[in-house]
Amino acid sequence: xxxxxQSGQTALTRILSSNFxxxxxxxxxxxxxxxxxxxxxxxxxxxxxxxxxxxSLGLSFTETDLFxxxxxGIENYTKLLSFDTTRTLFWTTLYNTAYYVFLSIPxxxxxxxFIAVLLNQNISGQPTYRIVYYLxxxxxxxxxxxxxxxxxxxxxxxxxxALSLVGxxxxxxxxxxxxxxMALVLMSVWGAGSNMLIFLAGLQGIPTELYExxxxxxxxxxxxxxxxxxxxxSPTLFFVVVTQIIWSxxxxxxxxVMTEGKGGPANATLMMVLYLYQVAFRQYRxxxxxxxxxxxxxxxxxxxxxxxxxSKAWVxxxxxxxxxxx
Amino acid sequence: MSGAAIGIGTARASVKRSQRAQSILIHTVLIAGGIxxxxxxxWMLSTSLKPPHQITKFPPIWIPEPFVWxxxxxxxxxxxxxxxxxxxxxxxxxxxITLGTVLSNAIVAFAFARLTFRGSRxxxxxxxxxxxxxxxxxMIPLFILFSKFGWINTYNPLIVPHFFANAYFxxxxxxxxxxxxxxxxxxxxxxxxxxxxxxxxxxxxxxxPALGITAIFAFSWAWNEFLGPLIYLSRMETFPLAIALSFLxxxxxxxxxxxxxxxxxxxxxxxxxxxxxxxxxxxxxxxxGVKG
Numbered sequence: 001x002x003x004x005x006q007s008g009q010t011a012l013t014r015i016l017s018s019n020f021x022x023x024x025x026x027x028x029x030x031x032x033x034x035x036x037x038x039x040x041x042x043x044x045x046x047x048x049x050x051x052x053x054x055x056s057l058g059l060s061f062t063e064t065d066l067f068x069x070x071x072x073g074i075e076n077y078t079k080l081l082s083f084d085t086t087r088t089l090f091w092t093t094l095y096n097t098a099y100y101v102f103l104s105i106p107x108x109x110x111x112x113x114f115i116a117v118l119l120n121q122n123i124s125g126q127p128t129y130r131i132v133y134y135l136x137x138x139x140x141x142x143x144x145x146x147x148x149x150x151x152x153x154x155x156x157x158x159x160x161x162a163l164s165l166v167g168x169x170x171x172x173x174x175x176x177x178x179x180x181x182m183a184l185v186l187m188s189v190w191g192a193g194s195n196m197l198i199f200l201a202g203l204q205g206i207p208t209e210l211y212e213x214x215x216x217x218x219x220x221x222x223x224x225x226x227x228x229x230x231x232x233x234s235p236t237l238f239f240v241v242v243t244q245i246i247w248s249x250x251x252x253x254x255x256x257v258m259t260e261g262k263g264g265p266a267n268a269t270l271m272m273v274l275y276l277y278q279v280a281f282r283q284y285r286x287x288x289x290x291x292x293x294x295x296x297x298x299x300x301x302x303x304x305x306x307x308x309x310x311s312k313a314w315v316x317x318x319x320x321x322x323x324x325x326x
Numbered sequence: 327m328s329g330a331a332i333g334i335g336t337a338r339a340s341v342k343r344s345q346r347a348q349s350i351l352i353h354t355v356l357i358a359g360g361i362x363x364x365x366x367x368x369w370m371l372s373t374s375l376k377p378p379h380q381i382t383k384f385p386p387i388w389i390p391e392p393f394v395w396x397x398x399x400x401x402x403x404x405x406x407x408x409x410x411x412x413x414x415x416x417x418x419x420x421x422x423i424t425l426g427t428v429l430s431n432a433i434v435a436f437a438f439a440r441l442t443f444r445g446s447r448x449x450x451x452x453x454x455x456x457x458x459x460x461x462x463x464x465m466i467p468l469f470i471l472f473s474k475f476g477w478i479n480t481y482n483p484l485i486v487p488h489f490f491a492n493a494y495f496x497x498x499x500x501x502x503x504x505x506x507x508x509x510x511x512x513x514x515x516x517x518x519x520x521x522x523x524x525x526x527x528x529x530x531x532x533x534x535p536a537l538g539i540t541a542i543f544a545f546s547w548a549w550n551e552f553l554g555p556l557i558y559l560s561r562m563e564t565f566p567l568a569i570a571l572s573f574l575x576x577x578x579x580x581x582x583x584x585x586x587x588x589x590x591x592x593x594x595x596x597x598x599x600x601x602x603x604x605x606x607x608x609x610x611x612x613x614x615g616v617k618g
Contacts, residue, residue, distance in 0.1 A: 027442075030441060030442070030443075030521055031441075031442070031443045031444065033441070033521045033522070034437045034441035034442070034443035034446070034521075035443060037433050037434065037436060037437035037441070038434050038437045038438065038443075038449065040430045040433065040434055040489070040490050040491050041430070041434045041453065041490060041491035041496065042449075043490055044430075044487065044489075044490025044491055045452070045456065045490075047490070048464065048468065048487050048490060049456060049459065049464060051467070052463075052464035052466075052467035052468050052471070053463055053464055053467075055467035055470075056463055056464065056466055056467050059466065059467065066470060066473065115356070115359060118352050118355060118356055119356070121348075121349075121352055123349065123352055123353070123356070125353075127604075129356050129360065130608065131600075131601075131604055132360045132363055132364065133359070133360065133363060134600075134608070135363070135364075135367075135597070135600070136363060136366075138546065138593075138596050138597055138600040139593045139596070139597065140549060140550040140568060140592055140593055140596060141550055141552055141568075142550070142552060142567075142568040142571045142572060142589070142592060143571070143589035143590070143592045143593040146571065146575060146585045146586070146588075146589045147366055147367075147369075147370050147586070147589055148366070149575075149585075150369075150370075150373065150582050150585065150586065151366055151369065153582075155382070155384065156381065156382045156383070156384050156386070158365070158366075158369050158386060161384065161385055161386055164385075190363065190366065193363070194611070197608060197611050197612065198611065198612065201612040242458075246458055246460065249460075250460055250461075250462065252552070252553055253552040253553070256552070256556075256572070257571075257572050257575060260575070260576055260579075261576075273462055273553075276462055276465075277553070277556075277557075280465070280466050280469075281469075281556075281557055286466050286470070289466055290466050290467075293462050293463045293465065293466060294463065296460065296462060296463070297459075297460055297462070297463040300458075300460055301458075304458055
């Protein structure tokens with residue numbers, strides 16, 4: 001046995017000292033090691049992203065429930081995108097999600113930005129304020145959802161009590177189709193602290209000399225804000241808008257928990273990912289769901305690309321100073 | 327002359343006064359906002375300790391009278407399965423995901439930060455672009471794949487993919503590695519350190535804060551994970567805390583004290599981690615721009 005081990009060992013040393021290694025330069029050897037080190041990501045990318053995406057595209061032309069598989073051509077897509085709204089829920093879910101995304105993003109961004117600007121005024125106790133405002137973003141979605149379900153409770157909830165103090169009779173929030181989405185939007189503002197942190201970092205990165213120079217030139221608060229803060233923060237704003245669109249369009253946990261997985265009342269809160277979940281994992285219509293997932297993906301992709309396109313017009317990068325680019 | 331000096335003095339004083347007024351105004355706004363942010367959490371704690379008849383009081387009662395600590399016991403024993411099982415499941419899932427995330431991303435990010443290889447730029451751009459990908463587009467084929475493996479009602483589908491690196495953490499760690507001076511690499515090389523030696527002896531020990539924040543983020547996200555466990559786990563003994571809570575909501579939708587108790591318990595681990603590591607935590611968010 002020891003002889004075997006020994007021969008194994010010599011074989012190993014022979015390989016290591018063989019031409020295979022020694023003929024290669026140090027650089028080539030390092031390159032090999034580099035490929036080896038990134039291989040976990042490459043394998044993950046192929047197995048968990050590229051493969052499934054292509055499979056999903058393939059499945060979108062079939063109807064399958066895990067056991068049977070039938071090719072149906074583009075029928076899933078025509079059914080989904082049909083303008084006959086009695087046949088498809090796609091437009092409902094698109095509208096609900098767009099409503100949520102386009103109301104909650106401006107709100108969370110402006111609230112987050114406002115707090116960041118205040119915190120950036122050389123204020124004492126900044127770390128404490130940061131913790132307080134960021135805290136809601138740390139809390140698990142399930143806990144946030146249950147808490148806000150209770151806050152929005154129409155008869156005994158805190159929100160309707162607060163409204164009654166100023167003489168407003170609170171709506172039935174999640175039980176009323178006209179206010180249910182708004183309740184979700186209001187709830188999202190509670191998490192605006194995560195935007196606040198990113199904006200604060202961006203604001204702190206603006207060189208103070210710019211403000212000093214502008215003050216000497218006689219620029220007031222508003223002009224300094226308009227001509228220095230806004231352009232200098234625009235890359236951060238761009239980043240926040242892109243990531244927020246991607247994240248908030250995937251809203252799921254709170255709608256699922258607050259509406260018991262139904263997206264009610266009367267589909268008023270049926271968001272895209274919730275519907276996808278229902279179709280795929282409650283009704284087991286995997287082909288239809290795959291087509292839906294691809295449409296969802298393409299919509300997001302289009303938005304992201306449009307934003308990147310538009311960024312040239314409104315995002316200011318420091319390398320542009322003096323028109324010199326290296 | 328003295329009159330001029332007084333003039334300057336009062337001008338300074340008025341500037342100071344207006345600065346103080348401004349700072350008081352800002353503090354007032356920030357404190358008011360802070361109170362609004364904290365009220366829901368105070369309400370959660372208050373509800374969790376109330377006797378039943380005080381829950382439906384309108385206008386609301388803020389301080390429970392008396393404090394009903396037994397709500398906590400009742401809430402955790404309301405499930406058909408022991409509450410300990412859910413906590414253990416959540417812990418197991420979160421710790422395994424943390425392990426996989428730290429291991430794989432530390433290695434992959436090192437290659438991107440320090441080694442030169444053909445295609446590294448293109449590959450890194452692909453890594454970054456996967457951040458924009460919604461996971462829903464891969465969800466169905468992965469479910470089919472994992473069910474073929476017989477992994478339904480196990481934690482494998484939720485854990486294993488995290489051993490293959492993730493764009494956010496590759497980016498976070500790469501950014502951190504690049505702040506470590508390259509001179510250290512050269513010195514180590516001259517002393518005969520190979521690539522692996524360089525990684526293990528120089529970069530890893532110096533990146534403890536970044537690895538720590540990676541671990542904390544990975545743990546918190548795993549703890550908060552909802553859609554994944556919802557899809558793959560259907561037997562109650564396999565539920566993590568988050569799914570158990572949504573079950574409680576479906577079964578006993580109006581037991582507000584109990585719901586607030588379990589919500590409070592569920593939020594403790596990520597909130598405590600945030601408090602313990604808040605400085606690094608905030609740094610990590612600033613680097614990646616990802617919410618915790």
